[in-house]
Amino acid sequence: MEIVMSVAIGLLLMAAVYLMLSKSLIRIIIGTGLLSHGAHLLLLTMGGLGGTAPPVVADGVTVGDYADPLPQALILTAIVISFAVTSFFLVLAYRAYQELGTDNMELLRGTEDYE
Amino acid sequence: MSNLLLFPVVIPLIFAAILMLFPKKLHMQRTVAIAGVVATLASALILFSKVNSDGVQAVTLGSWPAPFGISMVSDMFSVLLVLSSTIVTLFVLFYSIPTIGVKREQSFYYPAVLFLMTGVNGAFTTGDIFNLFVFIEVLLMASYALIVHGGEKPQLRESIKYLLVNIISSALFVSAVAYLYSVTGTLNMADLAVKIPQIEAVGILTVIAVLFLVVFGFKAAIFPLYFWLPGSYFAPPMAILALFGALLTKVGVYAIMRTYTLFFTMNTGFTHELLAIIAILTILAGCVGALAYFDVKKIIIYNIIIAVGVILFGISQMNAAGVEGSIFYLVHDMLIKAALFLLVGILTVIFGTSDLRKMGGLIKSYPLFGWTFLVAAFGLAGIPPLSGFPGKLLIVQGGFEGTHFWGSLVILATSLLVLLSVVRIFIYAFWGEPVKIVTIDRKHYLSMFVPTAILVALTVFLGAGAELFMPFISDAGEVLLNPSLYIDAVLKE
Numbered sequence: 001m002e003i004v005m006s007v008a009i010g011l012l013l014m015a016a017v018y019l020m021l022s023k024s025l026i027r028i029i030i031g032t033g034l035l036s037h038g039a040h041l042l043l044l045t046m047g048g049l050g051g052t053a054p055p056v057v058a059d060g061v062t063v064g065d066y067a068d069p070l071p072q073a074l075i076l077t078a079i080v081i082s083f084a085v086t087s088f089f090l091v092l093a094y095r096a097y098q099e100l101g102t103d104n105m106e107l108l109r110g111t112e113d114y115e
Numbered sequence: 116m117s118n119l120l121l122f123p124v125v126i127p128l129i130f131a132a133i134l135m136l137f138p139k140k141l142h143m144q145r146t147v148a149i150a151g152v153v154a155t156l157a158s159a160l161i162l163f164s165k166v167n168s169d170g171v172q173a174v175t176l177g178s179w180p181a182p183f184g185i186s187m188v189s190d191m192f193s194v195l196l197v198l199s200s201t202i203v204t205l206f207v208l209f210y211s212i213p214t215i216g217v218k219r220e221q222s223f224y225y226p227a228v229l230f231l232m233t234g235v236n237g238a239f240t241t242g243d244i245f246n247l248f249v250f251i252e253v254l255l256m257a258s259y260a261l262i263v264h265g266g267e268k269p270q271l272r273e274s275i276k277y278l279l280v281n282i283i284s285s286a287l288f289v290s291a292v293a294y295l296y297s298v299t300g301t302l303n304m305a306d307l308a309v310k311i312p313q314i315e316a317v318g319i320l321t322v323i324a325v326l327f328l329v330v331f332g333f334k335a336a337i338f339p340l341y342f343w344l345p346g347s348y349f350a351p352p353m354a355i356l357a358l359f360g361a362l363l364t365k366v367g368v369y370a371i372m373r374t375y376t377l378f379f380t381m382n383t384g385f386t387h388e389l390l391a392i393i394a395i396l397t398i399l400a401g402c403v404g405a406l407a408y409f410d411v412k413k414i415i416i417y418n419i420i421i422a423v424g425v426i427l428f429g430i431s432q433m434n435a436a437g438v439e440g441s442i443f444y445l446v447h448d449m450l451i452k453a454a455l456f457l458l459v460g461i462l463t464v465i466f467g468t469s470d471l472r473k474m475g476g477l478i479k480s481y482p483l484f485g486w487t488f489l490v491a492a493f494g495l496a497g498i499p500p501l502s503g504f505p506g507k508l509l510i511v512q513g514g515f516e517g518t519h520f521w522g523s524l525v526i527l528a529t530s531l532l533v534l535l536s537v538v539r540i541f542i543y544a545f546w547g548e549p550v551k552i553v554t555i556d557r558k559h560y561l562s563m564f565v566p567t568a569i570l571v572a573l574t575v576f577l578g579a580g581a582e583l584f585m586p587f588i589s590d591a592g593e594v595l596l597n598p599s600l601y602i603d604a605v606l607k608e
Contacts, residue, residue, distance in 0.1 A: 020283075025275070032282045039289040046297035071296065074245055078289050081252045085285070088259060089278055095263075096271040108272050 005045040012038035025093045025103040029086065036082035040075045047071030119165055120172050120189035122158035123197050123236045127151055131229035139221050145212055148225035152205045155232065159198045166194045167587065171594065171604035173242065181606045182306040188242035188605055192442060192591035196239045196369060199446045202573070203361045203453045204232050209566035210457050211354035213559055214464070219265050219352075227264065231257035231358065238366045242605055244295065244302045247370060248288050251334065255281050258363060261355045262347065273350035280343040284333035291326040298323065305605035308378040308598050317381050324379040324386045328371065328393075335367025337427065338396040341420050345404065348416050353460030356412070360419050361453035365445060368423055372430045372441065376595040383433060391431035391519050397424030402529050405536035409471045411459045411544075414536050415452070418495065421533055422448045428522050429510035437513020439592040443584070444506030450574045451495050451502060455537075457567040458488050462544055464563070467553045471540060476549030484564060485545045491571045492541055494578060496534035502578030505585075 012034050019031030050067035097103050130151025137143055166172055166189055175184035189197075208228065215224055234254025241247050259281075263274040296302055298319055299310045314320060329340070336344045344364075348356055371390075379386055401420030408414055426448065429441030461484065463469045465477065478485040490501070497503030507530065514523030577584065594600050 020279075028279065032279065032286075035283065035286045036289070039286040039293070042290050043293040043296075046293040048297075070302075071293075074292070074296075077245075077249060081249070081285075082282075084256065085252075085259075085278075085282055088256070089282070092259075092263060092271070092274060092278065095266060096275055099266065099268055099271050108275065 001049050002045055005041060005049070009038050009041045009045065012041065023105050025097070025105060025108075028105070029089050029093060032089065033082070033086055036078070036086075040078050040082070043071050043075050043078065117165065117172050118174060119158070119162050120174060120187055120194075120240055123155050123162065123201065124187075124233055124240060126155045126158055127229040127232040127236070130154070131226040131233065134226040134229065135223065138223055141217065141220060144220060144225050148229065149205070149208060151229055152201065152208055152232070155236070156198075156201045156205060159194070159201050159236075162189060163194050163198055166191055167590070171600060173605045175605075182301055182303045185246050186242035186303055186305065186605050187240050187246075188305070188601065189240055190591065190594040190601060190604070191587060192372075192594055193239045193369075195442065195446055195587060195591055196365070196449075197236050199449045200235050200239070200362050200365070201232065203449055203570075204228065204358065206566045206570045207354050207358045207361075207453060207457070210357070210460070210563060213562040214460065215352060215354055216265075222264070223260070224264060227257050227260045228358065230254075231261065231362070233257075235362050235366055239369060242304050244304060244307070244374075245292055248285070248292060251288070251366065251370075252285065254363070254366065255285070258359065261358070262351050264351070264355065267350075270350040273347045276343055277347035280333060280347075284330055287326065287333075288330045291323060291330055294319075294323050294326065303605070304373070304377055305602045308602050309606070311378045311381055314381075320379070321382045321385055324375075324382070325389070327374055327379070328386070328390065331367045331370040331374070332393075333367070335364050335371060335423050335427075336397075336420050337423060338393050338400055341397070341400065344420065345413060345416050348419075349412055353456060353463065356416075357453045357456035357460070360416070360456050361449045364419055364423055365449055368426050368445060371427060372445075372595070375430060376433070376438070377598050377601060380433075380598075387431045387433060390427055391522055394424045394426075394428035394431055395522050395525050397421075397427070398525060398529050399424075402532045402536075406532060410469050411462055411471060411540055412469050414471075414540060415455050415459055418455070418533065418536065419452060421529065422452070425507065425510060425526055428519070428526060429506075429513055432510075432513040432517035432519065433596075434513050434516050435589075435592060435596060436509045436516055438595050439585075439588050440506050440509025440511075440513055442506075442591045442595075443581070443588050444503070444510060446588075447494075447502040447506050447574065447577060450570060450577065451491060454491050454567060454570040454574060455495060457563070457570065458484075458491055459540070461560075461563050461567065462488075462540075464555060465552050466544070466550070471543040474544040474550060475547040476545070477552070478545040479549060480552070483568075485541070487564075487568050487571050488545070489538075489541055490575060492534070492537035494571075494574050495537055497530055498534075500575075500579050502574040502581075504578060505581040 016031045016035035047068040051065040053065040055066040055069045171190040173188045237250035332340045404417035429437040494501035497507040511523040
């Protein structure tokens, strides 16, 4: 199962990098979403996927029987953060499109004379 | 168990939440914001005296025993940084009242500053690597809001890039935490320091150490990863820029210093060598930028990068002189960078431009301002009685005692370039033919100049009274060089 997860993470990150290298801002934002999903799945997989028993100390339940609860708690935090950042990014992209009239990163390059 | 160390994190959070209730009431906003920062400063001072008398303070949230609960740890090093970041925020707040503009003030400027302070103080205080990620995200979120605050065209354009770079580095941070967790099975920094020496697979830990260097390097703007900084920091108004220049990169530097002294010490021959080389390259790259531009903002922005290199070179030596020098230089740099940005801010207001070639002859009309600027410039370059000197001296000494004497030589040589880059501002702006200046009334000028001058005076005091501060600095260095002090304080609660 861990192997399948690793391949899935690899595909997610690959798609993320491909999308983030494009010129259109909205594709870049979708790319960053995929990137953080890849990182979150990586965090889950790195803790070991484990078994199905609840992580409660009881008779006959050993460490191998339950999934490590810590990565799940960490992912919950990381997902909330990436959700907030993505929504901020979407609003920023919309405002920038309104103000600057383009979503093409080529045209958003900074120049020396800002004023 | 002492809850005292949570106050510098919680007080700004509470005040920021209160401030969000009445965004349009200008006077209330200013008073409550300043009251919040003053209260934070008071709590940081109490914490400082507590740490000074009783040693490292630690608290574990929810009273779970240490490796399981989230630890917050305050040693001398972190409390010094909390104290200086709070002082910087206070002065920047005083400076931003006359400069930031009513429109910005009425749309949640002060809450964003206080949230930024929550994140910065939290990142300095936390003792858990995932919690460090959370606090860095808190401060980044506030910085996203501040960098785009006002919504001018260059701000919108540059904040997209700033946001993108930080999202990518955050994803890398989560991945690095995942790898570290899979190898060690813990995320508590003190527990990591115990477990990492027991692991035989040094290779994988070295990879993780370098990955963390990349992650923190994005925040700290080290050599190949500083490309986003000059553009992004150019966009926001001066007060926000001063806050960013003084605090944000320093969080990355702090994180590198903490991780590379506390637990990534299993393969110093590779990791610290790499850090030393990158630090030197960072200094050189910063110098090129600082000398290349005729724009006062750009010159000081590139000086941030130089300072990051100097501090990291000190820490890469891992000896008493180098580490103490780094700590002193870090505190000095927070104060002097904020002061310089505020001074340059007054310059741009007076001339109405940030282009050096359009300035000149200001010394006749503003003599006091001119001399204050000169003192700050000398302080930055490390002219002896001023605050840059003791830190740089110790760092250079650390390099000579360690294996990197060539690095010390580079730092000495580039000090001259730093001096040249800031004195160039002085020569262009204050000497030569007077040019037409924007007339600003006395009261407005003083409200900008007084907090800046006090900040410069503080840095002079820090340098001239270095003897007074050295016991605290060596205390802080003691904890970094002797991780067992830190580990015992957290795990033997």
